[in-house]
Amino acid sequence: DGGITQSPKYLFRKEGQNVTLSCEQNLNHDAMYWYRQDPGQGLRLIYYSQIVNDFQKGDIAEGYSVSREKKESFPLTVTSAQKNPTAFYLCASSILAGWENTEAFFGQGTRLTVV
Amino acid sequence: SQQGEEDPQALSIQEGENATMNCSYKTSINNLQWYRQNSGRGLVHLILIRSNEREKHSGRLRVTLDTSKKSSSLLITASRAADTASYFCATDIGTGNQFYFGTGTSLTVIP
Numbered sequence: 654d655g656g657i658t659q660s661p662k663y664l665f666r667k668e669g670q671n672v673t674l675s676c677e678q679n680l681n682h683d684a685m686y687w688y689r690q691d692p693g694q695g696l697r698l699i700y701y702s703q704i705v706n707d708f709q710k711g712d713i714a715e716g717y718s719v720s721r722e723k724k725e726s727f728p729l730t731v732t733s734a735q736k737n738p739t740a741f742y743l744c745a746s747s748i749l750a751g752w753e754n755t756e757a758f759f760g761q762g763t764r765l766t767v768v
Numbered sequence: 769s770q771q772g773e774e775d776p777q778a779l780s781i782q783e784g785e786n787a788t789m790n791c792s793y794k795t796s797i798n799n800l801q802w803y804r805q806n807s808g809r810g811l812v813h814l815i816l817i818r819s820n821e822r823e824k825h826s827g828r829l830r831v832t833l834d835t836s837k838k839s840s841s842l843l844i845t846a847s848r849a850a851d852t853a854s855y856f857c858a859t860d861i862g863t864g865n866q867f868y869f870g871t872g873t874s875l876t877v878i879p
């Protein structure tokens with residue numbers, strides 16, 4: 654089955670530690686995205702990548718880092734510099750088609766809690 | 769930020785009634801999309817309307833788009849308890865397929 658997989662589903666981290674969230678897709682999509690969702694709020698874009706070895710900052714990139722070494726994978730690292738990391742993190746992918754109209758496919762999310 | 773805003777923030781209706789939620793956005797768009805999110809899960813795409821379209825239907829869903837007012841509405845007809853979820857609009861504003869999401873409407877359908 655084609656899809657986008659995030660792991661783990663739940664993650665606990667001690668303050669001061671870095672943690673990496675996994676996102677893998679087998680949809681052959683060029684574009685991948687990371688969003689953060691806080692309770693009762695919308696999605697805010699952290700980073701996005703349109704092609705391997707290239708990525709761009711979104712609205713709230715501070716305290717986060719990403720890599721895109723393979724088309725299928727777009728891991729997100731939440732660093733100790735992120736002041737309020739407890740949130741629900743969503744990864745998405747889409748066909749990169751320039752001006753064409755495409756939809757985003759989402760993973761099931763990773764809930765990160767800092768303890 | 770290009771983030772849109774949904775209205776109302778929360779909506780509670782009886783099963784069988786229609787549910788209408790609205791989305792406003794700030795800049796010109798290529799298209800506007802609606803997504804559904806069940807509690808604690810990822811988002812699922814429902815419907816996409818292009819900037820040159822005014823209305824689109826998909827099953828019990830009806831979406832309208834008014835680019836002059838920078839607004840869209842999502843109508844769910846004959847609602848069911850299984851429609852209980854949060855609904856988000858998302859705008860695609862240009863190259864790179866950057867999707868900007870609104871704040872969401874939480875819909876509760878009472879059986």
